[in-house]
Amino acid sequence: MNWERWQEFLTCTSCRSNLLREDDALRCSSCAATYLIVNGVPHFLNSVRSGYADVYHARSVRTGLRGLFSPSGFFSAATFVDDRQQAGQQNFHGALDRFLKNFSTHDLVVDVGSGSRRLTRDILNVDVEAFPAVDMVAGGDALPFASGAVSGVVLQSVVELAPNPRSFIDEIWRVLKSGGLFFIEAPFVFPRHNGPDNYRWTQEGLASLCCGFVKVESGISIESGSALGAAVFAFGDERFCKWPPILRGPAYASLWMVCSLVRQLDRWPAASDRRSLYGAAYFVGGKS
Ligand SMILES: C[S@@+](CC[C@H](N)C(=O)[O-])C[C@H]1O[C@@H](n2cnc3c(N)ncnc32)[C@H](O)[C@@H]1O
Numbered sequence: 001m002n003w004e005r006w007q008e009f010l011t012c013t014s015c016r017s018n019l020l021r022e023d024d025a026l027r028c029s030s031c032a033a034t035y036l037i038v039n040g041v042p043h044f045l046n047s048v049r050s051g052y053a054d055v056y057h058a059r060s061v062r063t064g065l066r067g068l069f070s071p072s073g074f075f076s077a078a079t080f081v082d083d084r085q086q087a088g089q090q091n092f093h094g095a096l097d098r099f100l101k102n103f104s105t106h107d108l109v110v111d112v113g114s115g116s117r118r119l120t121r122d123i124l125n126v127d128v129e130a131f132p133a134v135d136m137v138a139g140g141d142a143l144p145f146a147s148g149a150v151s152g153v154v155l156q157s158v159v160e161l162a163p164n165p166r167s168f169i170d171e172i173w174r175v176l177k178s179g180g181l182f183f184i185e186a187p188f189v190f191p192r193h194n195g196p197d198n199y200r201w202t203q204e205g206l207a208s209l210c211c212g213f214v215k216v217e218s219g220i221s222i223e224s225g226s227a228l229g230a231a232v233f234a235f236g237d238e239r240f241c242k243w244p245p246i247l248r249g250p251a252y253a254s255l256w257m258v259c260s261l262v263r264q265l266d267r268w269p270a271a272s273d274r275r276s277l278y279g280a281a282y283f284v285g286g287k288s
């Protein structure tokens with residue numbers, strides 16, 4: 001498992017002391033905390049769940065055209081700027097690729113809220129749900145790493161779900177080493193996610209959230225055509241979802257075609273740099 005390589009950097013989420021390896025658990029060397037290793041994956045959470053497992057489960061059991069054309073199914077709601085997604089690399093794009101090129105295999109790079117994707121072979125996947133690609137079950141606001149142990153953190157489409165986003169940023173700041181890098185991406189004009197969802201950010205808002213970091217780069221990761229397409233799809237979905245199957249199929253097929261056309265507007269560049277409509281923004285910051 002990926003995490004075993006980084007065992008010396010793991011700490012108790014309660015008292016930050018070192019952890020001792022036992023057969024099926026990691027035990028705190030100071031307090032009474034014990035973290036079970038279930039199917040090779042250490043669990044640093046006992047009960048908190050994001051609700052995303054239910055979303056993915058519902059997605060996989062859903063049948064018929066609604067499943068096929070739902071934003072979370074066959075229909076992809078957005079196209080990323082410089083989209084580079086491949087099988088197993090959901091939501092991968094040029095800015096994220098540039099970010100990951102900063103690290104070597106000797107660096108501890110963590111994808112917080114990874115879901116079931118794996119961006120690189122060496123990345124350490126952390127999520128509150130034990131999805132298949134997850135190396136470690138933990139929350140973004142209580143990471144099991146020693147302060148200053150981590151070289152890079154990816155937080156893509158996760159911070160908007162947090163009840164307290166500040167707690168994620170503070171925790172990421174804590175675990176990053178001096179000179180470490182942080183990639184954060186969050187939606188701005190984008191329909192509510194199927195699971196829990198709390199916030200949206202402009203580019204400026206994202207920079208303010210990360211105000212302690214030195215800006216390396218920032219930009220738009222989902223353009224306005226995709227934002228419009230996703231909004232049109234959400235509008236139709238909320239109206240068609242309870243229709244009888246015989247009407248639902250053609251309705252979703254038409255909606256899918258309309259949204260695919262609307263998304264093509266991404267190719268039409270905005271006339272001004274002062275943007276007021278886009279789907280998502282990203283910010284890359286360094287810890288000085
Ligand atoms: C919208 S998905 C994004 C997945 C992935 N980052 C991507 O961009 O494809 C959000 C993910 O964040 C996870 N998540 C939700 N709350 C979390 C928390 N407090 N700490 C860590 N992960 C969390 C969910 O389980 C889910 O896998």
Ligand SMILES: [Zn+2]
Nearest residue numbers: 012015028031
């Ligand atoms: Zn402890």
